[in-house]
Amino acid sequence: GPFGTEPSVKAAGNLYAIIGMTLMPFLWAAPEVYMTYKLSLKHPCASGGALWVELAFGEKTGLMVGYLGWLGGVVMAASYPALLYEYVMSQFFPSDKGASEVNPLARYGACVSLAVILSVINYRGLNYVGKASTFMYVLTMSPFIIMVVVGLAKADPSKWLQTPAVDNVEVFDDDSVEKETEGWLPVENLAGVA
Numbered sequence: 001g002p003f004g005t006e007p008s009v010k011a012a013g014n015l016y017a018i019i020g021m022t023l024m025p026f027l028w029a030a031p032e033v034y035m036t037y038k039l040s041l042k043h044p045c046a047s048g049g050a051l052w053v054e055l056a057f058g059e060k061t062g063l064m065v066g067y068l069g070w071l072g073g074v075v076m077a078a079s080y081p082a083l084l085y086e087y088v089m090s091q092f093f094p095s096d097k098g099a100s101e102v103n104p105l106a107r108y109g110a111c112v113s114l115a116v117i118l119s120v121i122n123y124r125g126l127n128y129v130g131k132a133s134t135f136m137y138v139l140t141m142s143p144f145i146i147m148v149v150v151g152l153a154k155a156d157p158s159k160w161l162q163t164p165a166v167d168n169v170e171v172f173d174d175d176s177v178e179k180e181t182e183g184w185l186p187v188e189n190l191a192g193v194a
Contacts, residue, residue: 002066005017005021007120008020011164012164013163014162014163015160015161015162015163016161018160024043043055046126049065050062050063050066068093077115077118078115081110081112082111085107085110085114089107092126094127
């Protein structure tokens with residue numbers, strides 16, 4: 001599962017881990033969703049957060065938020081083609097050298113092509129980005145949905161209610177559930193913190 005899930009289950013037991021993993025995304029996201037909803041109604045525009053910050057804190061701060069948001073998007077978009085290539089190549093060409101040693105020219109061509117495709121989608125506008133995001137979501141989630149359906153046949157619901165024995169409770173990093181839902185975990189993994 002996601003990073004941090006195993007220690008959560010080990011420390012809190014199945015029941016509390018299931019409750020935590022189920023409730024935390026809703027509890028964490030509810031204030032953000034409400035704030036975005038209210039601000040979107042009051043100031044409907046494509047720039048969103050940059051405009052809200054500009055109205056609240058001034059033009060320079062709004063410009064900085066807009067620029068940093070754009071820069072973050074560029075850096076994230078630049079990493080996805082390389083990550084996708086490495087993942088696909090490691091599945092089809094597992095070797096001791098690693099996927100990047102298969103053919104450096106093919107790696108470069110695949111990464112540049114995917115980056116250009118993502119840039120063209122972005123350039124076309126928000127409507128195309130939304131459609132492409134929906135397609136990628138369905139494509140990404142379909143293996144997990146299939147695994148859940150297949151796994152439900154093998155599941156033992158009696159184990160879902162297990163809690164840890166009082167003498168066997170370990171110290172638990174309660175931050176792990178929060179990290180999974182707030183979006184900082186990929187940043188920490190990239191930085192080597194987690």
